[in-house]
Amino acid sequence: MALERTLSIIKPDAVAKNVIGEIYSRFEKAGLKVVAAKMKHLSKQEAEGFYAVHRERPFFAALVEFMISGPVMVQVLEGEGAMLKNRELMGATNPKDAAPGTIRADFADSIDANAVHGSDSLENAAIEIAYFFPATDVYAR
Numbered sequence: 064m065a066l067e068r069t070l071s072i073i074k075p076d077a078v079a080k081n082v083i084g085e086i087y088s089r090f091e092k093a094g095l096k097v098v099a100a101k102m103k104h105l106s107k108q109e110a111e112g113f114y115a116v117h118r119e120r121p122f123f124a125a126l127v128e129f130m131i132s133g134p135v136m137v138q139v140l141e142g143e144g145a146m147l148k149n150r151e152l153m154g155a156t157n158p159k160d161a162a163p164g165t166i167r168a169d170f171a172d173s174i175d176a177n178a179v180h181g182s183d184s185l186e187n188a189a190i191e192i193a194y195f196f197p198a199t200d201v202y203a204r
């Protein structure tokens with residue numbers, strides 16, 4: 064497996080629940096390293112830009128409103144197979160379908176407020192990392 068980087072966001076619901084540390088602990092136990100991180104309250108424009116691929120979906124407006132409802136924690140995770148490993152830790156988009164022990168099964172309340180974002184391909188990971196972090200703010204560890 065190759066060393067990869069992926070973008071993760073702890074969404075406003077999970078930040079409000081005060082489980083940033085619990086989620087970071089899952090990353091670390093799975094062998095993923097945090098190589099960049101910042102807390103940020105997204106503007107409407109930033110959230111719309113980040114989720115631009117979903118612009119035509121019926122849930123787009125609600126998704127943007129949710130993502131700007133409070134601060135988020137944005138991080139770059141690095142590790143062997145980091146993109147898929149993070150997706151496995153997250154669980155299915157709808158927490159009702161998420162496997163037991165996944166982040167969404169344990170911390171998410173609904174498909175709208177589902178605790179975490181994770182890049183779904185390496186191509187998107189590169190785009191999403193660059194959306195939030197200049198290359199100089201991502202650290203080799």
Ligand code: IDP
Pocket residue numbers: 117122126155156174175176177179180181183
């Ligand atoms: P993912 O976050 O598991 O990759 P995507 O399909 O990329 O899922 O959708 C992005 C986000 O949009 C989801 O995390 C969820 O918050 C929201 N979303 C997706 N599908 C629905 C839906 O059917 N209703 C409401 N919100 C949705």
